[in-house]
Amino acid sequence: MKNQPELLDSQTIQNLAFETLAVRSGTWRSEQREHSEAMYLTSSFTYDSAAQAAAVFAGDEPGNVYTRYTNPGVRMFEERMMALEGAEEGCATASGMAAVLGVAMAHLKTGDHVVCSRSIFGTTVTLFTKTLAQFGVETSFVSLTDLDEWKAVIKPETKMLFLETPSNPLGEVADIEALAEIAHDSDALLVVDNCFLTPALQQPLAWGADIVIHSATKFLDGQGRCMGGVAVGSKELIEPVQLWLRAAGACLSPFNAWVLHKGLETLKLRMDMHCRNTQQLAWWLAEHPKVVDVHYSGLPHHPGADLARKQQQGYGGVLAFEVDGGREAAWKVIDSVQIISRTANLGDTRTTITHPATTTHCRLSDEDMQKSGLVEGLIRLAVGLESTEDLKVDLERGLSQL
């Protein structure tokens, strides 16, 4: 599909480190010889002759037809993501949800059954329980960490296991390797939403997952600027997603692809700093007299700490902490911050603070809320790149009033 050859051949790419791939992979240079990758803001592409158009349309000659199908800038983003996740094929989408939907539409049909971790992004729950249920796809929800519960609900119709690790907001950690084995024993696919750690800190395909999906809106962009998503995996599993996408139209805009492609260049740097800052705040909060508990897999007492050390290269940029005094106390801390943003987004340079029980997780039933450990005194912090000393002062404004 490319007009110009890639600068690095696939042989060279295999031997490069993550940091090098993040800035050098997925790069095509046009005849203008630009150093920074160009942005291809065009809906269609031209041909020298009717015969060439026919050949490109027929797939006999490489080339682009229409941006809903392929676009050089979108492909560069896909290729860079493939290199970073260690995947054979990739498909960029308009948003993270479009990636989840695309994978589901390409690999599920009426009568199929999905097993999904309970502590998962709220809209993903809605997608499975409303949108896909409408088409006769049934979903069971289980504890992310209880392997026996996953095994117990699997039946002959089960075609997909879907999870997100670490979970939001408590940072529970799933055993990807064990769940891949459970999935494959039943001829089902394991799909992992790797949004919270990114390939800089976790590569689920290497642990046996079949497909990795991302909301590129979060850490991949990393600066809270634009929406995007991507699914990566083997050619065999991703090509049906591309076919669905071309018909469904949930394609990534070339402008957003360019922003995301640039975002990947600093991904490792940013993730390391998100981890360092989150770890510092986790320790500080754990010792704070007004804080009852801190949930972060980088703390040794966290139930997922050992597994996190095994399958992750860092603990991520999200933590949750609990204050005594329920909703009133939690809201006091949230309302007292002056630097930190009161918003539910995450994966941004700017630290954000949220009350999960009344925002991101407000649609859960009381029973599910309790099962998920989402108490009213819980506060989620998605830690950005500011000085942690300034962030401590900001949090102390409310904590000192409790």
Ligand SMILES: *Cc1c(COP(=O)(O)O)cnc(C)c1O
């Ligand atoms: C935000 C998010 C999504 C959805 O992505 P959008 O880009 O908002 O569509 C999916 N999974 C996780 C874990 C997310 O945080």
